[in-house]
Amino acid sequence: MRNKLSFFHTTIMIYMFQSGVVILSMPHILAYYFGTNGWLAVILISLIVNVNIGFIFLVYRLGKGRSVFEILEQSVSKVILFPLYIALAILWTVLGSLVSKDYVHIFQLFSFPNTPPMLLTVLMGLLALMLLVKGIFVIERAATIFFWLIIWMLLLLFAFSYDFEWVRLTPFVFKEGDNFLLGGLNLLKGFLGYELSLFLFPYSDKRTKLIQAVIIANVMITLVYFITCFIAYGFYSLNQLKGVLYPVIDMMSYIKFPFVQRVENLFYGFFMFTNLFSTVAYVWAAKEACQRVFKKVKPGILAVVLIIIGFSAIAIPDVTGEVREWLAFLGFFEIGVAFILPVLLILVLITQRIMGGAR
Amino acid sequence: MSKKGVRIVAAFLVIMMMAGCGDERILERLGFIESQSFDLLPNGKLRITCSIPIADPQSEQNRKVIAIDAESSKDAKLEFNKKTSLTLVSGQLRNLLISKSVAEQGLWDKFDTFGRDPAISPQVNISIVNGNAGHLLEKDYKQHPPTDKYVNRLLGKEARAHTIPKMTLYEFSRDLLDDGIDSIAPIIKEEEDNITLDGIGLFMESKYVTKIDTEEAIILGFLRGNLQRSAIDVELKKGQQVMFNSLTSKRKVKVEHADTERAKVAIHVHLKGSILEYTGPLKLDNPSNRREIAKTVSEHLTERANKMVKFMQKHQVDSLGIGQYVRNSLSHNEWQSMNWRDVYSKADIKCYVHIKIRNIGKSS
Numbered sequence: 110m111r112n113k114l115s116f117f118h119t120t121i122m123i124y125m126f127q128s129g130v131v132i133l134s135m136p137h138i139l140a141y142y143f144g145t146n147g148w149l150a151v152i153l154i155s156l157i158v159n160v161n162i163g164f165i166f167l168v169y170r171l172g173k174g175r176s177v178f179e180i181l182e183q184s185v186s187k188v189i190l191f192p193l194y195i196a197l198a199i200l201w202t203v204l205g206s207l208v209s210k211d212y213v214h215i216f217q218l219f220s221f222p223n224t225p226p227m228l229l230t231v232l233m234g235l236l237a238l239m240l241l242v243k244g245i246f247v248i249e250r251a252a253t254i255f256f257w258l259i260i261w262m263l264l265l266l267f268a269f270s271y272d273f274e275w276v277r278l279t280p281f282v283f284k285e286g287d288n289f290l291l292g293g294l295n296l297l298k299g300f301l302g303y304e305l306s307l308f309l310f311p312y313s314d315k316r317t318k319l320i321q322a323v324i325i326a327n328v329m330i331t332l333v334y335f336i337t338c339f340i341a342y343g344f345y346s347l348n349q350l351k352g353v354l355y356p357v358i359d360m361m362s363y364i365k366f367p368f369v370q371r372v373e374n375l376f377y378g379f380f381m382f383t384n385l386f387s388t389v390a391y392v393w394a395a396k397e398a399c400q401r402v403f404k405k406v407k408p409g410i411l412a413v414v415l416i417i418i419g420f421s422a423i424a425i426p427d428v429t430g431e432v433r434e435w436l437a438f439l440g441f442f443e444i445g446v447a448f449i450l451p452v453l454l455i456l457v458l459i460t461q462r463i464m465g466g467a468r
Numbered sequence: 469m470s471k472k473g474v475r476i477v478a479a480f481l482v483i484m485m486m487a488g489c490g491d492e493r494i495l496e497r498l499g500f501i502e503s504q505s506f507d508l509l510p511n512g513k514l515r516i517t518c519s520i521p522i523a524d525p526q527s528e529q530n531r532k533v534i535a536i537d538a539e540s541s542k543d544a545k546l547e548f549n550k551k552t553s554l555t556l557v558s559g560q561l562r563n564l565l566i567s568k569s570v571a572e573q574g575l576w577d578k579f580d581t582f583g584r585d586p587a588i589s590p591q592v593n594i595s596i597v598n599g600n601a602g603h604l605l606e607k608d609y610k611q612h613p614p615t616d617k618y619v620n621r622l623l624g625k626e627a628r629a630h631t632i633p634k635m636t637l638y639e640f641s642r643d644l645l646d647d648g649i650d651s652i653a654p655i656i657k658e659e660e661d662n663i664t665l666d667g668i669g670l671f672m673e674s675k676y677v678t679k680i681d682t683e684e685a686i687i688l689g690f691l692r693g694n695l696q697r698s699a700i701d702v703e704l705k706k707g708q709q710v711m712f713n714s715l716t717s718k719r720k721v722k723v724e725h726a727d728t729e730r731a732k733v734a735i736h737v738h739l740k741g742s743i744l745e746y747t748g749p750l751k752l753d754n755p756s757n758r759r760e761i762a763k764t765v766s767e768h769l770t771e772r773a774n775k776m777v778k779f780m781q782k783h784q785v786d787s788l789g790i791g792q793y794v795r796n797s798l799s800h801n802e803w804q805s806m807n808w809r810d811v812y813s814k815a816d817i818k819c820y821v822h823i824k825i826r827n828i829g830k831s832s
Contacts, residue, residue, distance in 0.1 A: 145800075218586040221491040235480070272639075276792045277646065281800045346646035352583070359638070362589045 113314045114249055116322055122252040123326035125386035126302030128333070130212050133357045133380070135299060135334060136341035140350035142292020144285035146278060148338035154296045155331040158303065162327060164451035165307055166320045171458040176311040177450075178401045184457050191402050197446065198395035198415070204439045205391030206419030207426075209233040211436055212384040214429045215355065219374040227424055233381070234420045237388045241396065241412040245312055248389055255382035262379060263333060266340050269360050273343040285347065298440040299334065302387060303327055304447035305394045307454075392416060496523070499532070499554030502616040505565040505601035506541070513537050514570065516544040517602035519616050520554065530614050533606050542581045559587045562620045564594050564637075567601040568655070571669065571676035576644065582637055590638035593623050596669045596676060598657040609661060622663060623654060630689040630698040631682070632665060644674055647808070648791030652688070655679055670785045678783050680776065687772050690717040690737050691788050691819065700741070702765050708748040710765060712741030714826065721790060723797040728806045731794050731815040737773070739823040752828045766823045773819035784813045 114122075131138075139147030172180050181190055213229045221229065240248050286292065306323045313319040341356050353359055361373035396411050403411065426432045499520040507515040517535040532554075536547040548556050564582070566575065575594075582588050597604055605615055612618040627634035632654035643651040650671055657666040667679040668688055680688055686700050698715040718738045725732040743752065743761075750757040780787055791812065795803045 224491045276648075276789070276796060280796050284800045346642045348645035348647075349642050352641075352645065359590045362591050362638075 112246075114245070114309060114312050114317045114319070116316065116318045118249040118253050119309070119313070119317055119319065120322040120325045120329075121256045122249045122386070123303055123306060123323055124329050125252040125256055125383055126305060126390040127300055127326060127330045127387075128302075128383040129208060129299070129387045130215055130380055130384055131299035132334060132337060133215065133355045135296070136338045136345070136350055136356045137354055138292065138295050139338055140342075140345075140347055142287050142295065143283050143289065144287075145281040145283065145347060146342065147283065147286065147292075148335060148342050149282060150292065150296055151331060151334045151338055154293060154300060155327065155334075157293075157297070158300045158327055159324070161448055161451065162303060162320065162323050164448075164455060165304070165323065168307065168451050168454045168458065169310060169320055171455065171462070172310070174310050174313065177307050177454055178398075180454055180457055180461075182401075184461055194398040194402050198398040199418075200439060200442055200446070201391040201395035201398070202415045202419035203422045204436075204443055205237075205388040205395070206230075206234065206416075206423045207432060207436050207439065208384060208387045208391070209237070210423045210426070210432050212381060214432055216377065216381075218355075219358075219377060226427070227420075230423065231420060233385065233388065234416050236385055237392060238412060238416045240385075240389050241392055241416070242409045244408070245309070245393065248386075248393065252386055255386065259379050259382050262376060263336070265361060265364065265376075266336060269340055269344050269363055272363075273340060275343060277343050277346055279347070294441060294444060295437075297444055298436075300327070300330060301440070301443055301447060302390055304443075304450070305390050307450065308394050308397050392419060395419075493555075493557075497553075497555055499552055499556045500560040501548075501556055501558050502531075502560060503563040503565060503605055503619060504541075504544075504561065505567070505597065505605040506570045507567045507600055507602050508569040508573065509537060513539060514541070514544075515602055516541065516548075517605050518544075518548055518556075519605055520552075520556070521614065521616065531616065535602055535606070540581075557587065558585060559589075561588055561592050563616065563623070564592055565597050565601040565605055565619070565656075566594065567597050567599070568669075568676060570601075571596050571653075571671075574674045575640075575671075576674040583641065588637070590636060590641075592637045593620065594635050594637060594640050594653050595619070595623060596653050596655045598655050598666045600658075604656070604658040604663060607658065609663065611661060612663075615663075619656070619663060622656070622665075626654070626665060628697070630695045631685050632668060633689065633692070643789075644671070646789075646792065648786070648793070648795045649789030650785045650787050652692075652787050670780065670783065670787045672783075672785050677785055678779075680779070684772065684776060687769065687776055688787070690719060690739065690821075691735060691773055691776065692719075694718050699744075700739075700769075702768055704748065704764055704768060709745065710743060710748065710761060711745040712739075712765075712823070712825075713744045715739060715741035721793040723793050726794045726797050728802055729811065731790075731811050731817075733790055733794065733815060733817045735773070735777075735788070735790075735817065735819045737769075737819065737821045739769075739821065740826050741823065742826045743828045746828075758825050758828070762823050762825050766821050769821040769823065770819055773821055777817050777819060781813050781815070781817070784809050786812050790815070790817060 139150055143150045168177065210226065210230045213226050213233065217226055240251055303323050303326065306319060309319060337357060341350065341360065344360060345353065345356060350356055358373060358377060361376055364373060392412065392415050395415050396408060399411050399415065400408060426435045501518045502521055503519045505517045509515050515535060515537055517533060520532045522529055522532055532552065534548050534551050536544060538544045538547055545556060608615060609618060613621065626632045633652055635653045640651050640653065643649045652671060653669045655666040655669050656663055665682045667681050668685050669676050669679050671677060686698060689695050689698065695715065695717040699713040700715055701709065701711045703709050720736040722734045722736065723731065724734060746752060750761060752758060791808045
């Protein structure tokens with residue numbers, strides 16, 4: 110077996126890192142913050158993400174595929190770096206674990222409403238742990254399998270086309286919205302996950318075509334978000350979209366049988382797969398960072414410790430509102446990391462080049 | 469993983485799975501509310517009736533009907549639960565039957581829970597009852613399936629034939645919250661041995677205003693959207709009747725002029741159908757006769773359509789969604805500064821119905 114990531118699997122894995130339950134409420138977020146024809150914002154944000162991917166590409170090019178930790182450790186003292194690694198690891202562990210809890214909270218709107226949410230969240234943690242201890246190559250292959258289990262649901266969107274009406278889209282662009290900046294940041298959170306490709310450098314070679322994989326994954330997620338939100342805008346009226354918290358789940362209720370309805374709740378279970386990979390992605394990145402500090406600790410032990418820390422921390426927010434507040438707060442932090450880290454690395458690399466040249 | 473490790477994980481999994489037992493739902497102990505009706509009492513309270521099918525083959529009854537008096541639909545569920553040994557759930561709710569008196573007061577504020585409760589599907593049918601909705605739901609109609617299923621199938625079948633609009637919670641709230649269209653809902657009423665359609669209710673915001681007769685429902689259907697697999701019966705003169713089936717329609721709304729004060733709109737409807745029955749003097753195998761019949765039918769339908777639009781304008785209800793097209797022809801500022809309801813009631817709206825005969829059946 111090759112000990113480097115493959116192009117196809119990496120593309121799918123990054124797509125799975127990016128996708129999550131945000132899609133269920135995305136048309137609502139767009140309607141609330143951007144107003145009319147908010148689906149256009151998906152393209153704008155995707156372009157911003159592409160600029161960010163451009164920075165990651167520069168890091169990859171300038172660093173000649175070296176690990177970001179190596180790049181940093183070459184120029185910056187470990188006294189500064191290790192606390193930074195620990196801080197990032199805490200951010201990623203808690204963020205990854207929170208994503209699971211958010212999923213469980215939405216899940217409980219429909220199923221098992223009286224079961225303590227932490228029990229179900231821990232179950233998710235256990236699944237994530239099983240993947241984490243196996244390492245990135247197994248995660249990559251598992252992502253592909255789970256991808257096929259979920260992507261077919263996109264076809265369901267065409268079932269709603271009967272009630273789609275162009276007239277509801279209106280010719281107005283971004284009117285009756287609330288706050289573009291906040292909306293943009295909220296939307297950007299739905300794209301997060303691609304920035305973790307920074308840590309895939311040591312697992313890639315030329316044949317992985319890592320940056321190409323990230324770009325294609327981003328195009329895929331953009332298309333999925335775009336189609337979903339566009340159809341939702343023609344399916345719902347604007348003010349209705351502002352009022353429905355999870356429009357995509359409601360859209361799926363179209364699928365009903367004479368003997369039973371509400372089967373869409375079963376479909377919601379499939380979203381666990383994408384969500385699971387968001388959790389795995391962040392805790393894996395945290396594990397990579399911690400590994401630099403605790404070099405002698407086995408990766409499996411580190412994964413267990415991180416999952417325990419993460420899932421203990423997220424026991425604190427216990428109602429949906431609190432989980433959302435935490436997620437918003439940490440999500441904004443992560444957006445900061447996604448944009449600042451590559452820029453910081455580029456600066457370090459340029460400095461290294463200049464210093465190297467001077468020598 | 470070692471054997472010991474596998475055992476630990478397996479034990480942990482079993483414990484976790486058992487967590488699901490805390491939230492168990494035993495089918496036999498659940499009461500699936502299938503229909504719910506709302507009537508207004510003289511003291512201002514609501515009489516809410518719910519019908520629950522009974523799956524037990526040994527039971528003589530096939531459903532259970534419970535009625536309570538409550539301030540709102542929110543209080544009702546708790547009250548219902550007090551009256552039955554079953555745990556009531558709303559996941560399989562299919563019909564909301566609302567009496568005209570409740571609808572006249574406005575639907576939305578009273579029914580907040582239907583939008584909020586995640587168990588309730590947005591695909592629940594809404595219909596207005598001319599008369600006592602509770603009584604209609606309570607009664608068993610001998611020649612028909614159990615009342616819940618009877619109502620559900622009746623509404624579904626008629627909606628597919630476009631004799632009434634398909635109106636669910638999703639569609640009702642979609643039009644209610646859109647600033648360029650008003651909601652509509654089918655009206656049903658109780659007869660001695662049957663339930664029958666009684667027209668289409670027109671709403672202003674969430675309040676019932678007036679209705680359109682069942683015979684005119686198809687006109688409303690093709691003026692409001694595109695139809696497929698429909699049928700229409702037209703009486704051209706006394707004793708001269710023509711019936712079309714396999715009717716399809718395409719609607720085009722053209723805003724010829726609109727500003728903040730006035731609007732001029734043309735609605736073009738193109739129908740295509742097969743003649744199933746014709747009781748008149750003309751021979752249908754002659755193309756010019758067919759053209760003449762098509763022309764007469766078109767004129768007849770145009771007249772009825774224009775009459776309907778005038779009726780709606782008089783009541784200031786934009787049930788056809790003309791406002792959506794006027795909105796889309798204006799700038800956002802113009803639309804916001806326009807009082808659409810006022811402009812609509814005075815707007816110059818003309819309908820043009822054109823029918824084409826697809827075929828004349830097997831005989832000439």
